[in-house]
Amino acid sequence: MVILKQPDEIVKARAGNRIVAEALSLLCEKIRPGITTRELDRIAEGVAEKRGAKPAFKGYRGYPYALCTSVNEEVVHGMPSERILQDGDIVGLDFGIYYQGFYGDSAITLPVGRASDEAIRLLRVTEESLYAGIREACPGNRLGDISAAVQGTVEKAGFSVVRDFVGHGIGKSLHEDPQIPNFGKKGRGIELKKGMILAIEPMVNAGTYKVKVLSDGWTVITQDGSLSAHFEHSVAITDNGPEILSKVN
Numbered sequence: 001m002v003i004l005k006q007p008d009e010i011v012k013a014r015a016g017n018r019i020v021a022e023a024l025s026l027l028c029e030k031i032r033p034g035i036t037t038r039e040l041d042r043i044a045e046g047v048a049e050k051r052g053a054k055p056a057f058k059g060y061r062g063y064p065y066a067l068c069t070s071v072n073e074e075v076v077h078g079m080p081s082e083r084i085l086q087d088g089d090i091v092g093l094d095f096g097i098y099y100q101g102f103y104g105d106s107a108i109t110l111p112v113g114r115a116s117d118e119a120i121r122l123l124r125v126t127e128e129s130l131y132a133g134i135r136e137a138c139p140g141n142r143l144g145d146i147s148a149a150v151q152g153t154v155e156k157a158g159f160s161v162v163r164d165f166v167g168h169g170i171g172k173s174l175h176e177d178p179q180i181p182n183f184g185k186k187g188r189g190i191e192l193k194k195g196m197i198l199a200i201e202p203m204v205n206a207g208t209y210k211v212k213v214l215s216d217g218w219t220v221i222t223q224d225g226s227l228s229a230h231f232e233h234s235v236a237i238t239d240n241g242p243e244i245l246s247k248v249n
């Protein structure tokens with residue numbers, strides 16, 4: 001069941017998502033070769049503390065950290081550790097907040113120092129595919145319009161979209177209906193309505209779309225070891241079209 005949000009609820013969801021955005025933009029400033037993924041986790045958690053918000057992922061199904069840090073061939077749900085980021089790595093940073101009764105969720109993938117041209121192209125295409133999906137988040141469109149826009153952008157560039165993990169509705173729960181695949185057909189699926197909040201999150205691999213989960217039970221990696229990128233925004237559907245909640249300003 002898809003839960004529509006009232007304007008006052010969107011105000012609350014916006015407030016939490018802005019804290020997520022603040023944390024991710026601080027991480028953008030702090031990222032450099034030599035920093036550990038655990039330090040990034042502490043920085044993100046520090047922003048939550050400072051704002052009186054709860055990190056949404058910590059304790060979620062037993063996940064032990066505030067942030068997910070997915071390096072190179074790690075797709076999503078990489079766990080912070082003493083791993084030192086190296087020049088040329090790419091790292092996905094996924095952060096969630098619970099604030100005023102609502103969840104916020106957003107992710108970016110950043111180059112560490114100087115990444116290869118192909119890695120940078122992967123990041124650019126993945127972010128573009130997110131925005132192509134967001135542009136379809138309008139009342140009267142269909143869920144499949146978002147999925148098809150993401151998939152089209154990715155495959156035109158020669159990359160592949162992960163099938164085993166999808167985006168989601170978000171609100172009083174971190175994961176609500178509908179599921180939002182990053183692949184699908186225009187015109188299919190439920191009708192999009194004013195008051196929906198959608199976490200759209202393309203996960204894009206340079207090689208095969210196939211993934212596997214490591215024995216830690218969390219870390220998802222590409223089956224062929226190719227690079228992977230992940231971008232995510234929480235987006236409210238309004239009469240004026242999509243409003244990206246997880247953005248600073």
Ligand code: MF3
Binds near residue numbers: 056077094107
């Ligand atoms: N953005 C991810 C999601 O929507 C993050 C979840 S990580 C977890 O599910 F640790 F909370 F599971």
Ligand code: CO
Binds near residue numbers: 105167
């Ligand atoms: Co999400």
